[in-house]
Amino acid sequence: MSHLHVIVEADGGSRGNPGPAGYGAVVRDADSGAVLREVAAGIGVASNNVAEYRGLIAGLEAARDLDAAEVDVRMDSLLVVNQMSGIWKVKHEAMKPLASQAAALVRQFANVNFGHIPRERNSHADRLANQAMDDAAAGLEWTARTEVPEPEPEASAAPAKRGLRARPPGWGAPSGVATSMLLLRHGETPLSIERRFSGTGDPELTDRGRAQAAAAAERLTGWDISAVVCSPRRRAQQTAAAVAAVVGVEPVIEPGVAETDFGKWEGQTFAEICEQWPDEMSAWLADPDVAPPGGESFTATFARVEAARARVVEEYAGKTIVVVSHVTPIKALVREALDAPAHVLYRVHLDPASLTTIDWYADGIGVIRGLNDTNHLAGLQTR
Secondary structure, eight states: OOOOOOEEEEEEEESSSSSSEEEEEEEEEEETEEEEEEEEEEEEEEHHHHHHHHHHHHHHHHHHHOOOOOEEESSSSSHHHHHTSSSSSSOOOHHHHHHHHHHHHHHHEEEEEEEEOOOOGGGHHHHHHHHHHHHHHHOOOOOOSSSSOOOGGGGGGGHHHHHHHOOOSSSSSOHHHHOOEEEEEOOOOHHTTTTBSSSSOOOOOOOHHHHHHHHHHHHHHSSOOEEEEEOHHHHHHHHHHHHHHHTTEEEOOGGGGGGGOGGGGGGOOOHHHHHOOOOHHHHHHHHOOOOTSSOHHHHHHHHHHHHHHHHHHHHTTSEEEEEOOHHHHHHHHHHHHHTGGGGGGGGGGOTTEEEEEEOOOOSSSEEEEEEEOOOGGTSOOOO
């Protein structure tokens, strides 16, 4: 009986979503990290999610062909990992047959664990997917390269379980110098007063919102701030300007931390949406892969925000920075730091001009130092 324990790293991509797509997967020995098999292919026109599922299936098939008994799957697709772990339901019709095929393969092994990893730790599978797409665009069929890459340092680490990244043992924080991210939600706007969906719309701060921004700026003088990064939305830029004036740095725009695009729900209240789009609202609340009509899904927001976080941390490694953003992106970063499922968004409350602090380490692990801190707003009149 085989006792082979392998790690499958899989990825997929689409240049257009949908557009020309491909997948890649690498199978490693879990003990040594040695590469046992590489697979990749162009699959024509498809979405990112379809390509990612195809990568998973190809990786599992390769592990089966190697007669593996135990498999640890690592992917940067939160959607695939959480659906295969049973955390999220598979609702999209195009995903159901792929998820069923993957589940049938899973049942052929003694044990399979799924783990979510940051995109930068899935670079080998991503490179294979891009090679396959390049070859397909040139009219070629992908073939394994003659030079097999050296195992990546993370490959021999203990696998993450049930969609969670591996954590260092003990109660202490991860070692190394952290990049401290002070996440500031923008101040009050007319839409936030009325609890209306506010995504791509561009309302200005109210007078009270400007006072909140000023109070937050004063609070932040207690830190050694190296940069102020903000969403391109006007309410965020107005809040960031107040902070920048006090800490003495010019704001830098980062589109990746903009609020979710709520599409046709923009400017509507929850009750109004439930009345006009009851089925769409139910689907949206049940599945993070579902987008509002004409809008953006939470899954897409998570990917966008995670990529922005990686860029900002790389740019300002080891420093303390202020990021002025919105409810959903800040909650997405809290979710990422906790390695929690998508529904954690509904369990976190963030007030206007509140401060949330997360330390990010080089391996992508985040440690939350504070959440929804509003002490600096104590002197302002409440509504």
